Amino acid sequence: MKTLTSLAASASLLVLSMGVVYAGTLDTVKQRGHIQCGVNTGLPGFSFPDDKGKWNGLDVDVCRAIAAAVFGDAGKVKFTPLTAKERFTALQSGEIDVLSRNTTWTTTRDSSLGLNFAGVNYYDGQGFMVKKSLGVSSAKDLDGASVCIQAGTTTELNLADYFRSNNMKYTPITYDKAAETVAGFDAGRCDVLTSDQSQLYALRIQLKDPGGAFVLPEVISKEPLGPVVRQGDDAWFNVVKWSLFAMLEAEDMGVNSKNVDDMKANSKNPGVRRLLGLEGIGGKGLGLPNEWAYNIVKMVGNYAEAFDRNVGTGSKLNISRGLNALWKNGGLQYAPPFR
């Protein structure tokens, strides 16, 4: 009797206590002392652990920038490697605070998954990689081909659209992880590997014979990739969005990790002074310290530095800026004014 009553009491207590009130992510993150960031399981240039287990990449740097803005310490991030299939559920369920995993911004994802895209850190497009021995020079010659793809991506949909609109047939071979996709392509299970172009270059490095494969010229889709947060938490949304903008604005203003201290001490440019928190609103509206953007530039660098280091000329991938150049250099990257 007694045990039963106490059991019932504790059960009802449990039920009552489960009416959790969700605190804002920013407060939760500050309290916890680190950011939980969802990244790719392994994509050179975007998120890839080095031989010491340290994560590197353009997507990883977005998370580092957020940590620098919030804590003044870019190291206060923990990374959760996620497959394409797992990523949204991980974010929806609160397992991670921000998803920075080469994720394409689409209507469905923005509107019905309870998520918000906080900007674009890489403008990409879907392409095809084939082996040289196949003797194909255009994607239009791929009728009847077997195509390796990663499950749960926009790639799957674009591929279907492309072949259907060109009245061609194809056989999709869908794998869970990038590593298996590469292995399948290597083993000859498919003629073509399709993915975002940036990924194709990254995956090509992992092939047994990288020189034996090349990327076809066609780009069949728009793939704006960017960090994602949960919908309905505007304070956190702003922090993520403006951390990304700060990197772009720093490049625009000519501020980088090497000259940022000098700029802070000597610059008379009001734009630079506002960015570095010496004038203007600083971090007040975002709930961050005034030097938040300074911390980002100092610890992570501006967008150009992150790009060159991870995917650009300073990396194995050697991808040109292209669409990812600043607006004034003919690209699409653009930050709203800091004022």
Added chain:
Amino acid sequence: MSNETKSAAAHTPSRTAIWNNPTFRSLVFQAIVLISVAAFFVYIVNNTLTNMAQRGISTGFGFLDLQAGFGILMSLIEYDETHTYGRTFFVGLLNTLLVSFLGILCATLLGFIIGIARLSRNWLIARIAAAYIEIFRNIPLLLQILFWYFAVLSALPSPRQSLSLLDLFFLNVRGLYLPAPQPEAAFTAVGVAFVLGIITSFLIARWAHKRQDLTGQQFPVLLTGLGLIIGLPVLVFAVTGFPLTWEMPALQGFNFRGGLSVIPELVALLLALSIYTAAFIAEIVRAGILAVSHGQTEASFALGLRPTLTLRLVVIPQALRVIIPPLTSQYLNLTKNSSLATAVGYPDLVAVWAGTTLNQTGQAVEIILMTMAVYLIISLLISTFMNWYNKKTALVER
């Protein structure tokens, strides 16, 4: 009246308060538990729905009617990108059922052979069977699936260098290509003859059994059965003028087109599942046979039955009642393990439905619930069938 006097005489029920009545108390407690469990679930469901609405996540099953827009490697029903998400569910489900069914069939066959082999008096055969069991039972299934997949893939040539047999069968890294039968209208008669053959042989078997019970005379059931089941359709086939053409696979562009194709993902998964589960089934079979007292065999030999007949008529029927219950759980395991298909890209329910469709629609709760329900139903169906079979084979004690 009588009640009152009785209770007055016994002095018990009137004095005991109703909450001290054991029956009443147990009823009340059961009701309380039931209500709290129900309330708990109502709360959970309500909580989930409210939270999802708050976060702007779509709910409901409306997405089932939307166009899927992605391709699937293998489908037993008609499917292309223009079909709905609801259709992808059935595509995945059928692929799961296919691999589970084939897996159960192969694993049972292989398991029985190896189980019996392990009991063989031939030292080598028994050792080989034992080694098989110990190796395959102790390596994680996922590793075995990946091994078979990449082993099979790397061993096979590219489509342009296919291995071919008589230019009818082709084997390459994309799969096994066979001629596909294209039945014409008159072919239905052959099917009818086939069904008729099965029914007649079944009836003959029953009649022969009865006659043997009554008179002791035996009838060649196996031969007549085979004649009816195979001979009759062949005869009809010839009489109707061979109403069947074959569609040959032919190399065209990158791949073979036409004909039937068996994809390597299915082969690898099937191999791994059957080989792995067969190791467990073999042990179950061995245990079942050893559970039959040796006296039974000796008695059977004493009656003059040959060893094969002893095995078939005396040992196996008695062993089956020990074998079937654990065999059922192996069947369930195999079915559930088939969800590892996703690792090698075989489009089963988990890969297609709880993978791609979930990711494209983002409706995790609905999709995972449906997936769990499907596995639950399949498992319950298998165990119902096996329980029925178990009852049938159980020893009837007289």
